[in-house]
Amino acid sequence: MNIRKILADSINEKIENINYEDLIVESISSDKGDYCLPCFSLAKILKKNPNQIALDLASNIKKSDYIEKVEVVQGYINFFLNIDRVSKDVLKEIMSSSAQTEGKGKVVCIDYGSPNLAKYLHIGHLKTLIIGESLCRLFEMFGYTVKRLNFVGDYGTPFGKIIGGIQLFGSMQEVEKRGNDALQDYYVKFNQLEEKDEKYSQMARDIFKKIEQKDEKIYPMYKKIVEISLSDAIEKFKLLGVEFDDYRGEMYYNQFVPQLVERLKKLNLLTISQGAQIVDLSAYDMPPALILKSDGTTLYASRDLSASIIRYQNYKFDKMIYLTAVEQDLHFKQWFKVAQLMKGEYASMLEHVAYGRFSLPDGKISSRRGKQAVLVDLIDYVLAKAKDVIKDRKFEIENPIDVAKKVSRAVLNFSVLKVERGKDCVFDVEKAFSFEGETAPYMQYTYTRIESIIRKFNESFADAIDSDCDYKCFNIDAFAIVKMLNDFILDCKQALIKRDPSFVAKRVMDLCKAFNKFYTSTKVLLGEKAEINAKMYLLKVLKKVLKQGFDLICIDCLKEM
Numbered sequence: 001m002n003i004r005k006i007l008a009d010s011i012n013e014k015i016e017n018i019n020y021e022d023l024i025v026e027s028i029s030s031d032k033g034d035y036c037l038p039c040f041s042l043a044k045i046l047k048k049n050p051n052q053i054a055l056d057l058a059s060n061i062k063k064s065d066y067i068e069k070v071e072v073v074q075g076y077i078n079f080f081l082n083i084d085r086v087s088k089d090v091l092k093e094i095m096s097s098s099a100q101t102e103g104k105g106k107v108v109c110i111d112y113g114s115p116n117l118a119k120y121l122h123i124g125h126l127k128t129l130i131i132g133e134s135l136c137r138l139f140e141m142f143g144y145t146v147k148r149l150n151f152v153g154d155y156g157t158p159f160g161k162i163i164g165g166i167q168l169f170g171s172m173q174e175v176e177k178r179g180n181d182a183l184q185d186y187y188v189k190f191n192q193l194e195e196k197d198e199k200y201s202q203m204a205r206d207i208f209k210k211i212e213q214k215d216e217k218i219y220p221m222y223k224k225i226v227e228i229s230l231s232d233a234i235e236k237f238k239l240l241g242v243e244f245d246d247y248r249g250e251m252y253y254n255q256f257v258p259q260l261v262e263r264l265k266k267l268n269l270l271t272i273s274q275g276a277q278i279v280d281l282s283a284y285d286m287p288p289a290l291i292l293k294s295d296g297t298t299l300y301a302s303r304d305l306s307a308s309i310i311r312y313q314n315y316k317f318d319k320m321i322y323l324t325a326v327e328q329d330l331h332f333k334q335w336f337k338v339a340q341l342m343k344g345e346y347a348s349m350l351e352h353v354a355y356g357r358f359s360l361p362d363g364k365i366s367s368r369r370g371k372q373a374v375l376v377d378l379i380d381y382v383l384a385k386a387k388d389v390i391k392d393r394k395f396e397i398e399n400p401i402d403v404a405k406k407v408s409r410a411v412l413n414f415s416v417l418k419v420e421r422g423k424d425c426v427f428d429v430e431k432a433f434s435f436e437g438e439t440a441p442y443m444q445y446t447y448t449r450i451e452s453i454i455r456k457f458n459e460s461f462a463d464a465i466d467s468d469c470d471y472k473c474f475n476i477d478a479f480a481i482v483k484m485l486n487d488f489i490l491d492c493k494q495a496l497i498k499r500d501p502s503f504v505a506k507r508v509m510d511l512c513k514a515f516n517k518f519y520t521s522t523k524v525l526l527g528e529k530a531e532i533n534a535k536m537y538l539l540k541v542l543k544k545v546l547k548q549g550f551d552l553i554c555i556d557c558l559k560e561m
């Protein structure tokens with residue numbers, strides 16, 4: 001129900017070019033009504049003082065069943081809603097609402113969580129994986145067809161180094177046995193050699209050349225390394241509840257770069273600079289986009305550009321979103337510009353979405369395996385903590401391991417999603433487990449409480465409850481929930497438009513807090529039957545919305561906790 005529109009329409013006197021709906025906001029406290037229209041911005045246009053404008057507009061308001069009364073206070077028109085009527089309509093509407101259809105028939109591709117293979121996933125990957133997954137779910141909620149794409153980094157001299165490392169001090173048997181650990185060791189050791197002696201850089205380049213030429217000895221090693229490392233990454237993604245439709249990455253799309261170069265040549269976009277082939281972007285205040293190095297090898301930008309062309313042929317997307325750390329801003333700006341200059345019809349559908357840094361407080365988790373903390377170490381640490389927390393609960397939990405897994409995943413995911421996408425965040429593991437603060441366990445626990453109240457109710461009152469409800473008993477705390485529930489879809493819309501799931505995360509948290517406030521102030525199972533029915537119906541709708549919200553922010557609902 002669009003409450004703002006109902007209120008805006010109730011004002012009979014219209015002002016040219018002003019849409020009251022855009023001005024109406026929630027009141028800050030209940031004595032100032034439920035919603036209000038501040039008239040300050042109108043003062044300039046009407047050349048009257050705001051309070052006079054408020055009085056004039058309020059004197060001519062259409063009667064509506066939804067509006068209880070209207071008051072003017074210091075330049076504000078305060079609207080008090082009819083709790084009974086609004087609650088009845090809002091709850092019924094949400095309970096019977098069907099799926100959103102605005103994205104029907106449209107395809108959105110999201111490229112996220114794309115690691116460089118043969119290295120450990122680090123904690124920064126959590127951001128792209130979780131924000132990406134949440135965005136996918138948001139698009140799906142609005143009816144879009146979503147393709148989850150992982151552009152794996154399986155190309156470049158690092159693979160030359162790893163194979164060099166294997167040749168110098170390892171074996172493929174070791175790689176098969178120890179997987180990514182072995183690959184990482186060889187990589188680190190090889191880098192140490194290279195630091196001392198430049199000849200190893202040449203060795204890595206030579207080996208990589210052989211990979212490109214599909215050398216019969218080297219290429220199978222490379223393939224095996226990619227296979228082992230990709231399945232390791234997929235396993236880690238699964239721990240976080242993320243799975244992709246398409247894992248074709250840099251190596252795959254590299255084969256289409258010659259086609260791309262031909263097209264660029266035809267369009268007269270290529271110039272040669274110090275032997276390299278570039279697209280000059282000085283007219284757009286950007287450094288040139290490098291397409292081919294002087295030795296003819298491709299670059300990250302050329303592979304991304306060729307992938308976009310092929311992906312468009314494959315998926316006919318209406319939107320292609322790339323989710324990466326903000327550091328890659330220029331990379332995307334550059335090659336998006338080249339796509340535009342090539343007049344690809346899809347160029348306007350490309351979009352880069354960037355996120356801020358994710359870090360741990362110093363010394364929390366030792367980064368024993370390199371510069372950045374490794375993602376599985378964090379996952380393991382949080383899981384161990386979840387197990388401890390669950391052990392301390394007073395009652396028996398049927399499947400503690402499963403619950404611990406779901407709690408730990410929720411803790412990780414919420415720590416990412418509660419923060420505005422573009423902002424940096426530091427993940428404080430201790431705080432994230434508190435049942436009191438704004439945490440994932442608090443939310444999951446709230447959900448189990450709602451479930452158990454509904455269960456209890458169903459035991460004692462077997463009849464249907466959506467008819468025969470008396471909403472007049474709703475206090476401000478109950479009505480606060482109603483209003484939030486009504487706004488939920490707007491928050492999701494906002495999250496979708498801004499590509500920022502934190503709008504949903506915040507609302508889901510607010511709903512949990514609102515429930516707990518309501519539950520403290522209200523005896524839910526007390527009163528006339530029609531009153532209890534109304535309160536139960538509210539909880540049922542709340543449960544429905546929370547379930548949807550939890551799913552959007554990748555948090556599992558629990559039966560007990």
Ligand code: ARG
Binds near residue numbers: 116304
């Ligand atoms: N593999 C890259 C990295 O780890 C991210 C890839 C993002 N996707 C893309 N199409 N460029 O930095």
